[in-house]
Amino acid sequence: KTYTYITYKPQGANDAHSRSLQWFVEEFAKRTGGKHDIEVFWGGSVAAVGETPEALAYGVGDMGDIVTPYFPDQFPLNNAIGFFIPQPLSSDAVAEAMVEWHRDYPQFADELTSQNLHAISFRSLEGYGLLCKQPIASMTDLAGKRIRSYGFAYPALIEAMKAIPVSLTTSDTYEALERSIVDCAPIGPALARGFKYDEVAKYYIEMPFGASFGHILAMNLDSYQGMDDETRAVLDQLGIDYMVEYAAMLEAEEVKVRELWQGELGVTVLPFPGEELTALIDDTGVQAVRAEWESKATDAGVSFDDIVAKLRF
């Protein structure tokens, strides 16, 4: 059988995301002995980011990338990390945490199964810092700066920095940085290179925002349950191996980008007193975002103390 995989990512992106997906597809064919394969529909040609969960749930595609931060209300539990910025986990640790939570709290998987979805694997993003037009040494330098914001946690955090959150789409951010419509954008090195933001903003501030989550490699539940046991076992194992493969690719990419920054791209990497950022966690606005998640978790019947503890510095 040929399974379909839908992703918003263009094939030509040639980043850890697209290359690891390519690897996933090849491994699947290899490990099932050529009995099954996966056809990928790249570049959102079948479903845009916002359409993917519905498209997967109703079988438009068998598998696909769900960009979870787009759906805080649809997948509140699986978005835990997004509500807790900053948090101390690295990219690997975030993926590990997701696996652990799915194992320990059935509600995490239920949230997906109730929408006819099944998680094959998790793709966490790299650790984020702040890419700026000017050098930033401490929190006082950020007062009054315009900072690109998106999602649900950054606006409150940026306000706590006494800076101005400016909501921008990913594709607008390049131009906004270039034209100083914003001064800074939270992002990691590999993504900054991928979106070419580092062409127009030359200071990378090591603010410890933590790694973002990320994408769920999800599957239509019926397609998953319709697999024979052997194939399902192959897929389950592949999902675990995928995280290792992806983590290696992502790390290699970050190393390469940081070399490029030192060399021809000329991006200066600056340290930042991390305690100035973690101090902001006590801000009422930031706390309100976290409380919102906790109330959603309570509604879902999750006792979240251990989860929250993991996300504390």
Added chain:
Amino acid sequence: MNSLLTVRLAYGQLLTYCGWFAGAATFAMMTIVVANVVARYAFNSSVPGAMELTEGALPLIIFLSLALTQFHGGHIRVSMLTDRLPRTLSQALLVLALLAGAVLFGWAAWAGWLSAEKSLAIGEMKRGSIRYPVWPIKFAVSFGMALLTVQFLIDALCVAVGMPLQDADPEEVE
């Protein structure tokens, strides 16, 4: 036949009210975006939620005007072949074409309604510099497509009984 015309015109009036709302939203969108530019250069600040409001306004603008566009016959169609057919045949084809429109948008309105209900159930919010619930916009999208479905049905009925629809006014065509 006269009462059918009355119904069509009365319905068109309702669509025009929706259109005014969409027009006001367009004007508001222009104002907010300009205010944001001015705020940036004059006061080094920004209008909170300028982007979120612009995003939220566009579905309203589009879907509250779709049916009005059909009422004025502004959706593009090609008539060079059908113009050369016998009148009854071209009339029958046009009725079918209009019913096809009703099928598509009836289906889409129902699908959109399901999506709006889901949004309401999970309390979906737009989260940015400002926050607002998304479900009213999703219901408006579904409502707009339902309006268009009804317009297609009315027009199909009009053509079936031999009432001429007004021709497309070229000024309304992009």
Added chain:
Amino acid sequence: MSNLVIGLIGTGCLFGGILLGVNVMVVLGLVGAFGLAALVGFQGATALLSTVFFETTHSFHFSVIPLFLLMGFFAMRAGLGEDLFEATSRWMGNLRGGLAISTTIGAAAFGAASGSSVGTATVFTKLALPQMLDRGYDKSLASASIAIAGTLAVMIPPSALMVVYGILTDSSIGALLIAGFIPGIIFAVLLCLAIWLTVLRRPELAPIDSTKYTLREKLASLRLAGPLVLIIFCIVSGLYVGIFTPTEAGAVGAALTLLLAVIRHRGIKGVQINATLLETIRTSAMIFGILISALLFSKFLALSGLANAVGGYLTGLDVDPWVIVVLVSIIYLLLGMMMDAPALLAITLPITHPVMMDLGFDPVWFGVFVVLLVEIGAVTPPVGINCFVVQAASGGRVKLEEVFKGLVPFVLAGFVMLVLLYIFPQIALFLPSRM
């Protein structure tokens, strides 16, 4: 039945439906939705129907389209078209073919305030066609020169169509808008040359106008063009220097043209803001209706594997890139006979854009190239939307056949422009590379 066959049947239904007069939005959406149902089931199709309309319009990028349209409609209310035509015809009127040439120049300038090809064609039909016909111009030459001049509005920023391309291909909209500036001007010059050569060969098509204007009158007319210079300056330089994003350019442009309209009418009443807004939203709804329906169709085309098959075939051809460019151009010209610009872009770009990127062409260059192609399609029979508009707005003074007949030299000028763009891509890329 294999998916490819379903894809082919769907494509056949699409063209059949269009020819049978089903409205383009409906036939795209219906074939797309039923095609999806055939491929992935009724529930799958319903799932996409439930999301595509909201997701596509719930977008900051797309809001630039109603704003550019609003700007164009306010520009009409502000009488910018009249002023420009008056100014250019005072300077050019005495030349043979001068009125047609001044229409072209006026439309190019007006295009800097309007993002709509059809809108510009409408305005100049009302302004210039009666003048030309009254002075004994050939009907074909007069009407065709207006139909093609409308397309300049899409090349010269602002341009709703460039935005559509940018959204569909995820390219930089700011760069695209700026990129059209120089090609638009060169195309305007080519069109003027085409008029000049046409009347050189057949002088009887355009009698010389004997109305004489004094230098003072000519200079006075320049003042009329002043407000527009301000608009062009604000939009082009604002985008170029980076004072604002494209969406903001649309809003600022609309506000400025509104201001001009208010000044012209000495108050808000004469501007008829209500009517202008209604025109804007109806046109926006029409564009988005087609755009979203075309997205449904392109999802169907992608899932059927037909898009990949055609793209793979084109990329796999062992020929020089220019052959692919010619093939792609022919596809656009053929399809451009059948449908109008936004639908054409939405249907074809998922196939052609990856092919061209694989061949190493610049996305911004391809944007300008493809927009020129679909705009040539906007004047070619049988579906030449600009020609329909000119004929309709002429109040019965020209026939559709007459408009089409006059277009030969202008379509040739379009081909020359395509060749120029291919040989000298810098025409399109110079300004964006300096941004």
